[in-house]
Every structure is written in C-alpha cells, then in structure tokens.
Amino acid sequence: MTNRQAVIVGATSISLAATMWGLDGVVLTPRLYNLDVGLVVFILHALPFLLMHSFLYQQYKYLKKFSRQDYLVILLIALFGGAIGTLSIVKALFLINFKELSIVVLLQKLQPVFAISLAALILKERLNKYFIIWASVALLSGYFLTFGLEIPELKTGSNTAISAMYALLAAFSFGSSTVFSKMILRRYNFKTATFYRYGFTSLIMLVYITVFGKTVQFDQVTTTNWIIFLVIAFTTGSGAIFLYYFGLNHIKASLAVMCELFFPISTIVFDYIFNDSRLSLVQWISAGLMVFAIININKTQQTEKTSP
Numbered sequence: 357m358t359n360r361q362a363v364i365v366g367a368t369s370i371s372l373a374a375t376m377w378g379l380d381g382v383v384l385t386p387r388l389y390n391l392d393v394g395l396v397v398f399i400l401h402a403l404p405f406l407l408m409h410s411f412l413y414q415q416y417k418y419l420k421k422f423s424r425q426d427y428l429v430i431l432l433i434a435l436f437g438g439a440i441g442t443l444s445i446v447k448a449l450f451l452i453n454f455k456e457l458s459i460v461v462l463l464q465k466l467q468p469v470f471a472i473s474l475a476a477l478i479l480k481e482r483l484n485k486y487f488i489i490w491a492s493v494a495l496l497s498g499y500f501l502t503f504g505l506e507i508p509e510l511k512t513g514s515n516t517a518i519s520a521m522y523a524l525l526a527a528f529s530f531g532s533s534t535v536f537s538k539m540i541l542r543r544y545n546f547k548t549a550t551f552y553r554y555g556f557t558s559l560i561m562l563v564y565i566t567v568f569g570k571t572v573q574f575d576q577v578t579t580t581n582w583i584i585f586l587v588i589a590f591t592t593g594s595g596a597i598f599l600y601y602f603g604l605n606h607i608k609a610s611l612a613v614m615c616e617l618f619f620p621i622s623t624i625v626f627d628y629i630f631n632d633s634r635l636s637l638v639q640w641i642s643a644g645l646m647v648f649a650i651i652n653i654n655k656t657q658q659t660e661k662t663s664p
Contacts, residue, residue, distance in 0.1 A: 366606025378622030380592035398561035404594035437533025438557025448522035470531030497646035
C-alpha cells in the first residue's frame with residue numbers, strides 16, 4: 357500500500373467510524389429508552405466484551421504483567437470513559453425523548469476542551485497560548501447551541517437544560533478518559549486498552565446494577581432491544597472504535613480531527629432524516645463556530661507539539 361493509499365484508507369476509516377457514532381446517537385441508543393439507563397450501559401459494554409473474546413482472549417496474559425499503576429489507570433479509563441461518560445450521554449439522549457438530539461451530540465464534541473485542560477493538569481502538557489481563546493469560543497457557542505438567544509429557566513425542569521448538563525458531564529468524562537488513555541497507550545497497544553476498558557466497565561456496571569437492584573429489569577429487554585444491542589456491538593460500539601484506531605495508524609492526528617467532523621455533520625443529517633429535527637439560524641451559527649473552534653484547538657495543539 358502506497359502512502360497515498362494508506363492516507364485514503366485511514367481517512368475513510370475514521371470518517372466512517374465518526375458517521376457510525378452519529379447514527380448511534382440519533383437512531384440506535386435513543387431507541388432503548390424503555391430500559392433503565394444503567395442496564396443499557398452495562399449491556400452496551402458487556403456484550404461487545406464477550407464478543408471480543410473470540411479474537412482477543414490472549415489479552416488476559418497482561419493480568420500478570422500490569423503494575424498497580426496500570427490497574428489504577430485502566431480503572432479510571434473504565435470509570436470515566438465507560439461508566440460515567442456513557443451513563444451521562446445515554447441519560448441525556450433519553451431525557452429529550454427524540455427531540456433536539458443534534459444539540460446533545462454536538463455538545464459532546466466539547467470533549468477536546470476538557471481533555472487538553474486535564475492533560476495540562478495531570479500530564480503536565482503545555483497549553484498553547486491560543487487554547488483559552490478557542491476554548492472560550494467553543495464553550496460559549498455550546499451555550500447558544502443549547503439555548504439560542506433565550507435565557508434558560510432551570511427552575512422549570514427543562515429537559516433540554518438538564519440533558520445539556522449531562523452532555524457536558526459526558527464530554528468531561530470522555531475527555532478525562534482520553535488523558536488516562538494516553539498514559540496506558542504509552543505502555544500497551546490499543547487492542548489491550550480497548551479490551552480492558554470494556555472489561556473493567558462491564559464489572560463496574562455489573563456492581564452498579566446489582567447494588568441498585570436493576571438486574572431484575574432484564575425481563576424488560578425486548579427482542580427489538582437485543583437486536584439494537586447487537587447492531588451497536590458490531591457497528592457503532594466496539595466496531596467503530598477498532599475502525600477508528602485502525603485509521604489513526606495511517607494518518608496524522610491533524611487530518612483525523614478533520615475526518616471526525618463527520619460525527620456532528622452526520623448527527624444533524626440523521627436527526628433531520630429520522631426525527632425531522634431542525635436547528636434554528638442561531639443554533640446553526642453556534643454549531644459552526646463550535647466546530648471551527650474545536651478544529652483550531654486541535655490545530656494549535658498539534659503545532660505546539662511539532663514546534664522546536
């Protein structure tokens with residue numbers, strides 16, 4: 357494979373993975389609304405983890421090789437990226453009852469803001485001088501994307517406002533997971549990281565649903581629900597993650613960021629096709645500014661890393 361072909365394959369893989377995530381957030385996961393959020397998150401991780409055993413069972417050898425720090429980092433990845441992050445975004449999607457799904461998923465794109473901020477605190481990575489400016493633009497755009505020109509009335513219990521908060525918590529959690537993932541990927545490959553992320557998250561969520569008595573709700577899982585779970589497991593779940601990492605091995609991070617824009621773009625398209633949901637002019641402008649700010653955040657960070 358030539359360099360040009362490798363770039364095309366890599367870019368296509370990441371673009372496809374991002375599009376699959378958009379489909380998941382709009383079409384698949386919200387259709388599981390009849391189930392408890394904790395049970396949904398448990399199955400979303402446990403099912404792919406079981407499927408991984410058919411080709412990643414050799415990863416168990418690392419159980420004896422992991423140091424205490426490795427176990428701690430993987431646990432934090434599973435806790436933030438798996439349990440808290442997924443619980444938050446699924447809860448956000450369920451709260452809005454198929455309305456304004458684009459807003460919730462787009463807010464999740466604020467993840468780099470939190471990831472880079474936490475990397476500066478935890479990994480002592482240097483912040484680019486323009487980061488604060490673009491991060492402020494992204495966060496402010498996220499506000500107008502959610503509420504438009506109106507002042508939010510949180511006392512009314514608006515599901516849009518509450519779901520937006522859950523989406524931001526998900527962005528923070530996934531951003532935290534990204535930082536911890538960087539730590540573990542310095543020592544192990546993405547297959548190992550993915551296998552144990554799903555494994556540890558399954559254990560955490562098993563404890564969660566057991567303690568809160570959600571296991572009895574397995575009887576409420578319908579045949580349609582199981583079909584959706586299986587589709588997610590093979591496609592938008594672990595399938596998309598492997599596809600993303602495969603693509604990342606063939607292209608630069610700066611190009612990957614551009615390909616990831618298929619996530620918010622596909623979200624808006626799918627939300628319109630399946631739910632007839634449309635953004636207002638203010639929300640369109642806010643979404644554009646937020647995506648533009650995220651691009652510049654990644655570009656400035658990439659420039660900072662490559663500069664002497």
